[in-house]
Amino acid sequence: MSGDVLVIGGGLAGLLAARRHQAAGRRVVLLEAADEVGGAIAAQDLADCPINSGAEAYSISAGAVDALAAELGLEEQIVSPREGLGSRLVSAAGVHRAPAAALLGVPARPLARDVRAVLGWPGALRAALEPLLPARLGSRDGATVAQVIQRRLGRRVLERLVAPVIGGVHSTDPASTEFAAAAPQLATGLREHGSLVRTVRHLRGRSTSSAGTRVHSLAPTMAALPAALREQLLAGGALLRTGTPATSVERTEHTWRVRTAGGEHLETAHLVLACPPDITRDLLAEAAPAISTAIPQAPSARVRLVALLLDAPALDAFPSGTGALVAPGTPGIRAKALTHASAKWEHVARQLHEALPELTAPHLVRLSYGRPGEELPDREGLVDLALADAAAILRTPLTRKHLHDAAVIDWDRAMRQRLPGHRAALTRLTETLAAEPTLELVGSWRSGTGIDAILRAENAPTTSDSAATSPTRKEGNP
Structure with a gap:
């Protein structure tokens, strides 16, 4: 062959x-x-409901994925997050709404109320000074995220805004991740505009949405994308083994x-x-x-996901919006991120209600574990740990009596440092x-x-x- x-x-x-x-x-x-093809874009069934077991959304900043989906005949399956919810940041300072108009956690308006709520006045004032600093500060080749952010914006921006994004979304440690590789737009903007704050203002304009809402997904799951590519290749005569x-x-x-x-x-x-x-x-x-x-x-970062299918009427209020990113070292929480999938995606909520009519208030919550340098929690007892973490993040009592089903999913090679x-x-x-x-x-x-x-x-x-x-x-x- x-x-x-x-x-x-x-x-x-x-x-x-x-x-x-x-x-x-x-x-x-x-x-x-x-x-199966698709790599980290995968799905599985949980209590007869299809769920994303890997990537659950894609950025719409360039429009490239929407265009590909349309070319593949998936245009009617493109879905947007529920409007008006936003996401949360969880740190030692508490649970706060993620600031709007931010990129990689860097705020466009450091003195805005939502930024002050996370940083406090001292941290916000320190970040507001960033445009006055020399452009060369923190911009050396090979500098890490931690080096650039702390020098230019201060420790609180690093720990409470940037570290949750780097750890929760990229599964990396800001102290060992190259800034230019993790945030090429910010690195380029720092050279062009002389400031990270001015760069984010330039890139985000007057946007009032959080990063978690500038995404789309596919119904019923993102696995529709590799499946469509597979079918197109086979129809064109390719051999897939x-x-x-x-x-x-x-x-x-x-x-x-x-x-x-x-x-x-x-x-x-x-x-x-x-x-x-x-x-x-x-x-x-x-x-x-x-x-x-x-x-x-x-090197890869191992990630362990826990999907919880809950029957919890208290979650109908979407207490943490679409989900939350958790700062490293947050007391009492080991998860690095939580997605409230049935709050974020209306089609997920609809699928749960249709497949599980016996439940009063079905909700799908997904938590992720695994930061570089940390041991993954043992699979034994992990569901109980996830329930406790979800309760803390969502500020809602959640116990085994609310649990209808659960799945633990491991990804060993998906995230690269x-x-x-x-x-x-x-x-x-x-x-x-x-x-x-x-x-x-x-x-x-x-x-x-x-x-x-x-x-x-x-x-x-x-x-x-x-x-x-x-x-x-x-x-x-x-």
Whole structure:
């Protein structure tokens, strides 16, 4: 079996790369080690209700994912969050509404009432001084999120606004995450505007919505997206093989030769590796050692999710809006984030009521655990821990008597840490890849976290077909 293009990895980045090559008229073979394509965009049933077991939404800032969904015939399945709820930030200062007009937790208006509620007057006044500071302060290459934010905006902004976002959304530690890699818009804006506050004002304008509401999802779950991509690829003649890990890659004079765990040897003129960076590095160690060593270290953060299906009339008031992000070290709470899915998404609430008419007030709440450097809580007793954390975050008594069903979901490789020097390493990797135009490396470790980031990277000029007219060794795209 062979094809013009062989894609290893059936997550979103791999599916999109396969789609691009198929649209250019090439025969595509895709191998996925798991039993299903989609990677971290996945779903499962909980008490006969479909729920997201991975990514549950996507950013609409660029409009790229909405456009793709429409192209795939999913336009009528696009859903928006319930209006007017907002999200919450939980810290030692208490539970507060997440400030509007913020980016990565950096506020556009540090003296606004919602920011003062979280920071207090001392923290808000310290942040308000940021536009007066020299632009060079905190802007050195390779600086971490913690270094930049604390120097420019102060400790309270770091601990109460930025750390919950970095930990809850990106599963990283601000003290070890490169600022330019985690927040490229802010890093660029700091150079252009000389201030993070002015940058957020420029990017967010007069927006009064919190970041958690600037998203869309798909009904019934986000798994509709990889499913539609899969069907489109199959309809176009692509061959998709799940449960087929690749174990080694060899370089011949004109082709790439891939060996699978089943002992098969597949040859292709153009190879796309849509794998985690450590797997990609190992696969290329002998076939392309210069490229292998150029791949930056991006260790994964293990994440453990707990989905709670509750019968709790008190949650009908949506006490924490769409959910909450929790600052590290918050007393009495171990979870790093909570999503009140049935509050955030009307279609989820509707599905629960339709599937579970015997419940008085069905609600779906999802909590996540796992910060870098922390041990994951044991699966045994985790549901009770999640109930206690949910009760604290939602400020509502929740016990086993409210629990209808629960699921514990582990993700070991989905979230990548962008260590200091990550952006510079990616630049060097891109330069090295230019010598191998028939090899592509794609994935969130290059594009950034999130569905929108992966799609924007796929649509960028470096992955367009302008450089590839046929799958020969001298033609193709990096």
